[in-house]
Structures are given as structure tokens and as C-alpha cells.
Amino acid sequence: MMAFEQPEEVFERHGAIVICAHIPGVRKESIYVGVRGNRLTVEGERLMAADMILPQGFVNESCYRSFRKVFFIPDSARKRRIRARLKGDIIRIEIPHNR
Secondary structure (H helix, E strand, C coil): CCECCCCEEEEEECCEEEEEEECCCCCHHHEEEEEECCEEEEEEEEEEEEEEEECCEEEEEEEEEEEEEEEECCCCECHHHCEEEEECCEEEEEEEECC
């Protein structure tokens, strides 16, 4: 699996842990967000395309690039209330928790 790095920001706001990640070129249908135990997984793929002009002619090459990121969440996380939103190239995941 090939990967591309997506920088993320993690902070706390209004009783929730918030994760924001920049994932350019990824469609909503290609993203999976899931929780198993105390692990929150964000994964997906994006289509990378390149056009090349060679002496033999024009070539269009495409391939998929995958990413997978795992975050450990606290026992106090309210897992059934986790919400994720994609706005433009930014995914925002809110993890409510009890203090």
C-alpha cells in the first residue's frame, strides 16, 4: 500500500477531542472512519493522475494512493456519538468524552 502524508491537528474543544486532517483529492465515498476498542481509524484513497508526452505519443497514467492513520482515544470517549465531516480537503472528527 502506497501512502501519502496528511498533516493533522488534535485539540480539545467544548468537551470533545477534535481531529482535523488535510486530505487533498480524496472523495467522501473513499473515506472510512471507524472505531474498534480504543482505536479510531481514518483511511481512504485518492486517484493520482499524470499526463505525459513521450516520443511514442501521449500517455495518461493513473494510480491510487492510500492512507491510514490510527488514533488512540480515551476510555471516556462516547464512541456512539463520534461525528466526522469532510469540508473541502479537511476532515474534522469530533469525539465527545466524559471528563
